[in-house]
Amino acid sequence: MTDIASHQGDTQVLAPAAGPPRPARAEAWSRRGPRRKARREFRPRRLVPGVLVAAVLAAAGILGVIQAASAALDHPLWNLPHRDFAGPLQDTHWDATATLAVAAAVAFIGLVLVLAGLIPGRPRAIPLASSDDSVVTGAPRRSLRRSLARLAEDVDGIDRARAKLRRRSIKVRATTRLRDTAGLRENVHTAVQDRLAALDPLWPPRVKVRIRRKAGG
């Protein structure tokens, strides 16, 4: 690996400048249909908060039925830990700190749930172009992030690398032990850019690379 660096020509040849002919899907990203479809498909489903809230509501409803039926029949249907709610509610005033805190907490939880339902959220996958209109393709974020990091780590001289996916850009942070970091940034940039070109995302992101030199190299 070390002598490749001395032969500039070799690295140029190895760079996959002219890959296999790419299928005609490049124009897909300019059309709105596939983009909207992909965005909708990979939007977070909010399944976890939804299931959680539904379960809490169901449990509260069932408990309410048991309690109210017990009170209606005037004997406990079920041996639930029972407490007298009427007493404390008669003793607590509206302007008490506890009332204020509980009311604020309930309103806050409500606001969080409304926002969770309304905010689209970060897509779970980066949408990729597809030549077939019935196919929505995506690369799940975490997997793509790790793959790009591995790719950057395979560049000669790079020790460790991490990739971050932003909305319109990909940030790669790499560390090296080399004293001379000339050209490293460009090499990492080219490697990541080439992989992205092969992936053909619907929104081509910009690639930003930062190289950090590790001390004691």
Added chain:
Amino acid sequence: MTRHTARVSRAGLILTGLILFAGGGVALARSLDAFPAVLGRANVPLLSHAQVRYPTEHAWVWPVTAAAAAVIAVIALWWLAAQTRTNTVRRLTLEPDRTHGVTILPADAAIGAITDELESYPGIQRASAALQGAPAAPRLQLSVTAEDQADLAVLRTRIETEALAHLRASLELDTIPTVLRIRFSPAHHRRLA
């Protein structure tokens, strides 16, 4: 796990959130003595003596409360079921012309065929698939794990023009709406740095 369940989750969250936000907001306003003319004064107990005695003097209160709680429980359970339902197709109906009878194909067979084909492609390590929706017009969820070094342009063309075409042909469908997820994994023999 379809778009329908995503809408159900979000709609339920918005509705529950609005109710909690409104209730909490009104209680907060009264607690802060914001609109004493409308909401009542703040320096009184949460429940008055008359309110505490009310259910014992009116027999209908507890049964109605129980019924309301039951309605909430049923709606919540329905919501829970709607969100966790996977909507998977188990058997596919093949013959579109019903006068000649219907052919029924287990979905597992179709899924096994396409995952086997995908896993035979060079560069693909694993593939999984699921058919969802109506048995006569299913949708396909496809997940593929490709090696880092795989030629993705070629792979995707093969998936779209070969594997999916074969599935369409075997199911006698003109189109199968597909969601394809491509994951990546390091190749078996990775070069050591």
